[in-house]
Amino acid sequence: MAGKPILYTCAGSRGLRASWAAEEAGVELELKLLPFPPRVMQPDYLELNPLGTVPMLVDADVHMTESCAIAHYLATRDGPSPLAIAPGEADYAAYLDFTYHADATITFPQTVFMRFALFEKERGLQEAGEAYGRWFHKRLVKVEQRLAGGREFLCADRFTVADICVGYALVLARAVGLDEGVPDLLKDYRQRLIGREGYQRAVEREGPSPFTRG
Numbered sequence: 001m002a003g004k005p006i007l008y009t010c011a012g013s014r015g016l017r018a019s020w021a022a023e024e025a026g027v028e029l030e031l032k033l034l035p036f037p038p039r040v041m042q043p044d045y046l047e048l049n050p051l052g053t054v055p056m057l058v059d060a061d062v063h064m065t066e067s068c069a070i071a072h073y074l075a076t077r078d079g080p081s082p083l084a085i086a087p088g089e090a091d092y093a094a095y096l097d098f099t100y101h102a103d104a105t106i107t108f109p110q111t112v113f114m115r116f117a118l119f120e121k122e123r124g125l126q127e128a129g130e131a132y133g134r135w136f137h138k139r140l141v142k143v144e145q146r147l148a149g150g151r152e153f154l155c156a157d158r159f160t161v162a163d164i165c166v167g168y169a170l171v172l173a174r175a176v177g178l179d180e181g182v183p184d185l186l187k188d189y190r191q192r193l194i195g196r197e198g199y200q201r202a203v204e205r206e207g208p209s210p211f212t213r214g
Ligand SMILES: N[C@@H](CCC(=O)N[C@@H](CS)C(=O)NCC(=O)O)C(=O)O
Pocket: 013, 014, 015, 037, 038, 039, 052, 053, 054, 055, 065, 066, 067, 068, 103
């Protein structure tokens, strides 16, 4: 495919799943860093992405707005990659399941926590926000059980996009004050992930962010 894919993102947002996957896969991205939240701070972005959310990937006529899907796309854009698990390979179904699980089930309660317990306290819904924080902790059980038998990574005994997608949620948990309820096993797993050069390059490229500081 001609030209570099363009990633519209805010430093440390869920777009990090995409920029991290690109670093791991060796895909060169053009990074367009927007102020947060772009819907307010950069209203002309709504012409490109009416949702106003980040990340958004533009790759020729490809337009994508889901961080986990973008991470998978970038990992496989230039051909099969060990970062993804192909149909027919062992753990294919688990790979899909954990990749989708990362945002739909784990990051979802984190974002409600952030909105009501941190960013919009004036709405008086702080208690509801805190309840979502506790719900996030409960929802870590599936990843915890998966790793409990001594697995280093979630699927196929190797690092994949599923680890990137779940790993981002654990990075976010630490940054926004949700780390107390994160089991030690998952903190160790996070350490393994963020020690990777691909993660460090992606964070460095995106620059400082309240969503990734430890
Ligand atoms: N499911 C989408 C959610 C995207 C999303 O909500 N991103 C947040 C940043 S992490 C955002 O853009 N928030 C600002 C807003 O909603 O205006 C994904 O995984 O990419």
